[in-house]
Amino acid sequence: MAREKFKTLTEQMFYLLLCLHQERRGMEILERVQEMTGGRVRIGSGTLYDLLELFVEEGMIRQTRVEGRRRSYLITHKGKEMLERECQRLRSQLDDYDRVRREEDKL
Amino acid sequence: MRQTKRRMELVSFYDHTGIERHLTRMARKGWKVEKINNYFWTYRRIEPQELQVAVTYFPKASDFDPFPSGEQQTLIDYCEETGWELACTWFQMQVFYSERENPTPIHTEPELEVRIIHQACKANYLRGLWFVLALGLIGSVLYTSTWISDTLRMLASPGDFLVGMCGLSLFLIGGVELVAYYTWRHRAKRAAQQGLFLDTPSTKKFQIAMMVLLVAALAWWGVNLVLAGNPLMAWVVLFVTVGYGVLIALTMGVKSLLKEVGVSTGANRGLTILACAVFAFVIMGGAVKFGVYLATGAEDPEDLALYVETPLYMTDLVGEQEVFFSNATSSDQSLLLQRLKVEQLPWGREDETPQMTYERYTVSVPALYSFCVGQMKRQMLIKAYWDGEMVSVDATPWGAEEAYRLVAKDGTQRNMFLLCRGNTLVSLDMSWDPTAEQMALVGERLLETG
Numbered sequence: 001m002a003r004e005k006f007k008t009l010t011e012q013m014f015y016l017l018l019c020l021h022q023e024r025r026g027m028e029i030l031e032r033v034q035e036m037t038g039g040r041v042r043i044g045s046g047t048l049y050d051l052l053e054l055f056v057e058e059g060m061i062r063q064t065r066v067e068g069r070r071r072s073y074l075i076t077h078k079g080k081e082m083l084e085r086e087c088q089r090l091r092s093q094l095d096d097y098d099r100v101r102r103e104e105d106k107l
Numbered sequence: 108m109r110q111t112k113r114r115m116e117l118v119s120f121y122d123h124t125g126i127e128r129h130l131t132r133m134a135r136k137g138w139k140v141e142k143i144n145n146y147f148w149t150y151r152r153i154e155p156q157e158l159q160v161a162v163t164y165f166p167k168a169s170d171f172d173p174f175p176s177g178e179q180q181t182l183i184d185y186c187e188e189t190g191w192e193l194a195c196t197w198f199q200m201q202v203f204y205s206e207r208e209n210p211t212p213i214h215t216e217p218e219l220e221v222r223i224i225h226q227a228c229k230a231n232y233l234r235g236l237w238f239v240l241a242l243g244l245i246g247s248v249l250y251t252s253t254w255i256s257d258t259l260r261m262l263a264s265p266g267d268f269l270v271g272m273c274g275l276s277l278f279l280i281g282g283v284e285l286v287a288y289y290t291w292r293h294r295a296k297r298a299a300q301q302g303l304f305l306d307t308p309s310t311k312k313f314q315i316a317m318m319v320l321l322v323a324a325l326a327w328w329g330v331n332l333v334l335a336g337n338p339l340m341a342w343v344v345l346f347v348t349v350g351y352g353v354l355i356a357l358t359m360g361v362k363s364l365l366k367e368v369g370v371s372t373g374a375n376r377g378l379t380i381l382a383c384a385v386f387a388f389v390i391m392g393g394a395v396k397f398g399v400y401l402a403t404g405a406e407d408p409e410d411l412a413l414y415v416e417t418p419l420y421m422t423d424l425v426g427e428q429e430v431f432f433s434n435a436t437s438s439d440q441s442l443l444l445q446r447l448k449v450e451q452l453p454w455g456r457e458d459e460t461p462q463m464t465y466e467r468y469t470v471s472v473p474a475l476y477s478f479c480v481g482q483m484k485r486q487m488l489i490k491a492y493w494d495g496e497m498v499s500v501d502a503t504p505w506g507a508e509e510a511y512r513l514v515a516k517d518g519t520q521r522n523m524f525l526l527c528r529g530n531t532l533v534s535l536d537m538s539w540d541p542t543a544e545q546m547a548l549v550g551e552r553l554l555e556t557g
Contacts, residue, residue: 010216010218010302012215012216013216026181026184026185027185027188030185030188030189042211042215043211043215043216044189044211044212044213044214044215044216045182045185045186045188045189045191045211045213046163046182046185046186046213046214046220046223047213047214047215047216047219047220048185049181049182049185050216050219050222050223051216051219054219069177069180069181069184071181
């Protein structure tokens with residue numbers, strides 16, 4: 001599957017997991033991601049559906065409530081770990097960037 | 108002014124970008140798709156407008172679903188909330204329209220989209236293509252080998268030609284579609300790793316070419332059937348064709364009715380298949396019987412005397428024998444050639460009892476004559492495994508204009524002859540050396556077709 005089974009996360013995966021620290025329904029996720037990113041990141045409705053299904057399958061999120069066709073989701077411990085790993089990776093990337101730029105500026 | 112129209116659309120199931128472009132153009136012209144089935148796309152008239160179109164796939168869907176499942180409905184709800192209105196579904200495909208100027212695309216993650224398309228294609232489309240390819244491969248091998256070994260028979264038999272062309276087309280369609288799909292998937296996966304979407308390829312021009320080829324073969328067959336074929340067969344074919352149309356309409360009607368009533372997917376699939384089998388039996392059987400009745404007045408096809416007159420029997424040449432000779436005949440006729448093949452073999456005997464096979468072609472188009480003589484010689488050599496050559500011999504004893512005999516590489520004269528007179532060609536394979544009297548009788552019976 002994509003990203004070698006979540007070795008890394010795409011932006012859309014990242015923000016979807018991030019906003020599920022709080023229980024949310026599908027449409028609320030779309031709104032929240034736009035809000036969090038100032039509209040920079042937009043998740044398509046099909047992608048949202050597929051990602052939710054994929055993350056549930058992988059145990060990264062779980063379904064908390066089903067009201068008719070409305071389902072709510074929450075991140076799991078495994079999902080939090082994945083998100084944390086991705087943050088560490090991004091931080092390392094940024095650190096590398098800063099360090100290299102500093103070294104090059106000194107030259 | 109009509110409010111709906113139907114079109115046959117030549118598109119690949121997974122070619123969502125091509126379908127989106129096409130439906131956007133149709134919306135500009137004032138047509139919006141509202142229903143798709145295996146044969147036609149139904150459009151409803153709308154005000155010509157700029158609509159956004161998105162074609163997506165739901166792998167778990169089936170064409171027998173009474174209505175979208177809870178899961179599919181959840182996806183449809185998400186799409187509606189983001190401005191995409193569902194127009195119709197077809198198997199795993201879903202067509203959405205949006206009136207918004209810049210709606211968020213339904214798929215924003217290319218890797219996921221490639222994955223979903225592949226899952227949807229695996230459900231029906233790819234399986235169907237592999238089946239078509241296998242069927243086409245068998246048909247093409249048989250067709251090509253017949254063309255090589257029995258070219259004249261193909262020219263004399265429009266039915267064999269049509270079946271062969273169908274096999275070849277199936278093979279090409281299956282092969283080209285599969286190659287196009289897997290090539291796209293490979294490239295799309297690579298592009299997706301860079302976060303890019305790759306447009307699906309269009310095979311429309313190829314599909315049109317295949318359609319033209321098939322229609323041409325069908326037209327050739329139809330023209331031959333009407334002008335040179337057996338009238339009985341023409342009636343039967345006419346009724347079977349009409350029956351086939353009725354069968355499709357009835358089967359699709361049953362499926363739609365069961366969907367509307369809300370019968371479960373499995374039950375709908377089972378009942379539709381059952382209905383199709385029953386309709387096929389009743390309608391096709393009825394069509395054949397009615398066609399036969401109209402053509403001949405016979406109430407039962409078994410009453411028909413499908414007898415082909417045999418111009419020459421073994422007993423004419425060798426007199427009555429202790430054994431009974433089989434008389435297997437087959438004949439074909441086209442606007443180019445008329446063919447009759449007769450095999451007369453002794454029943455249940457493998458001794459020295461004489462036997463013969465002859466094949467007679469009557470060439471209707473003089474320009475083809477030389478070609479046919481060449482092909483007859485080649486076909487006779489193929490039957491002899493290329494052991495020898497066709498040598499010109501005295502044609503007088505046969506009453507022919509030209510005569511050839513197969514002489515093996517070791518110099519043995521085989522009793523395989525090619526006789527030509529007027530527009531008639533006869534290949535003759537005998538198990539004994541014919542006498543002058545027998546030769547004269549052969550020429551008299553087989554070369555005089557008038």
